[in-house]
Amino acid sequence: MSKKRKGKNEQKQMSKPKQTNLKGVNKHEKTKFKHTAKQSKIKNKQNIKNNVLSNSKSKQNIKDNVMSKSKNKNNIKGNAASKANSKQNIKDVKITKKDKLLKRLNVNRLSSMLQEKEKTTDEMKKKKVPEAPLSLRERMMAKLKASRFRYLNEQLYNSESSQSKKYFEEDPDAFYAYHEGYKQQVDRWPMNPLDVIIESIKKMPKEHVIADFGCGEAKLADSVPQTVHSFDLVAVNDKVKACDMANTPLLTGRVNVAVFCLSLMGTNLGDYLLEANRVLAKDGILKIAEVESRFEKIDDFVKLMTSYGFVNTWKDLSNNIFYFMDFKKTKDVLKKDVKKLPALTLRPCLYKKR
Numbered sequence: 001m002s003k004k005r006k007g008k009n010e011q012k013q014m015s016k017p018k019q020t021n022l023k024g025v026n027k028h029e030k031t032k033f034k035h036t037a038k039q040s041k042i043k044n045k046q047n048i049k050n051n052v053l054s055n056s057k058s059k060q061n062i063k064d065n066v067m068s069k070s071k072n073k074n075n076i077k078g079n080a081a082s083k084a085n086s087k088q089n090i091k092d093v094k095i096t097k098k099d100k101l102l103k104r105l106n107v108n109r110l111s112s113m114l115q116e117k118e119k120t121t122d123e124m125k126k127k128k129v130p131e132a133p134l135s136l137r138e139r140m141m142a143k144l145k146a147s148r149f150r151y152l153n154e155q156l157y158n159s160e161s162s163q164s165k166k167y168f169e170e171d172p173d174a175f176y177a178y179h180e181g182y183k184q185q186v187d188r189w190p191m192n193p194l195d196v197i198i199e200s201i202k203k204m205p206k207e208h209v210i211a212d213f214g215c216g217e218a219k220l221a222d223s224v225p226q227t228v229h230s231f232d233l234v235a236v237n238d239k240v241k242a243c244d245m246a247n248t249p250l251l252t253g254r255v256n257v258a259v260f261c262l263s264l265m266g267t268n269l270g271d272y273l274l275e276a277n278r279v280l281a282k283d284g285i286l287k288i289a290e291v292e293s294r295f296e297k298i299d300d301f302v303k304l305m306t307s308y309g310f311v312n313t314w315k316d317l318s319n320n321i322f323y324f325m326d327f328k329k330t331k332d333v334l335k336k337d338v339k340k341l342p343a344l345t346l347r348p349c350l351y352k353k354r
């Protein structure tokens, strides 16, 4: 039975007065009995009232509970919403902060600040790294190396090529010493004349065959797409063919471009130029880069070159240190006739003692 029904039945039972048999009872007891019956009736009524009241109260309580439950639910919902709200608020605050920061960050100003910083750090680095002072021994060694380079350089300018070849064959270490000194010298120059020649050859047809007379470390061969035959007195690497460039192993008339970059050294310059004449095809190009101070009169040099079978096609004398010239082979001039030709000489390029 449900609780509600049980409650109602109980109420009915309570409201029904008991059917009592009053036969044979005296008057006094009758009134007493009636009085108590009346009182119990009143009590019953009161109880019923109370019950009704308590029932309605409990109904109200139930209602209240339901209400408070839904309120709770609402509160929970509200809490969740307010939590979400506060999260959103934090986000919003963050975003506005970010916006403000971004507004304050002037990109141009930042990049200029960065540049300034890099500049100063570069300057600091330059200033900061004072080279450790050399020991007395190191200074002596550096001086010895420098004077050895100057000596070898002078020998190369003032000797016939066959003698220089013999010298370096007997002491190949001297050749490395010469080249170490030469590289230091190149570093002191504002430019390397070989780079000018490299750039001009890069623009030439890829099928051209190049001969590099006095190639050093064969940088030209490393830098251009054409086939380059590289010659020097000592082969410092696989690209270099060791020989006196007055007599190369090249076939006659097979070369398109012959290069002499700072390599017209020795007392027999005529031999080198006639070897170039031999290996060059007709109309082949002869490229010369030399130290400006080596030429007494540049026009005299250019004129003399015609006797060796070359006509000047281009020259750049604008550089303070180096002269650049191109010649075209116009005719074959045989090596055996060298003694009949006017002598071709250049001043030696001697480096100063530092």
Ligand SMILES: C[S@@+](CC[C@H](N)C(=O)[O-])C[C@H]1O[C@@H](n2cnc3c(N)ncnc32)[C@H](O)[C@@H]1O
Pocket (backbone or CB within 6 Å): 156, 161, 164, 182, 194, 213, 214, 215, 216, 217, 219, 231, 232, 233, 234, 243, 244, 245, 246, 260, 261, 262, 263, 265, 266
């Ligand atoms: C000043 S260096 C220049 C090297 C290279 N041309 C360059 O520009 O880097 C001159 C080079 O010519 C070479 N040389 C001088 N006379 C030579 C000769 N008769 N035969 C071969 N090489 C010679 C020297 O040995 C030296 O390596």
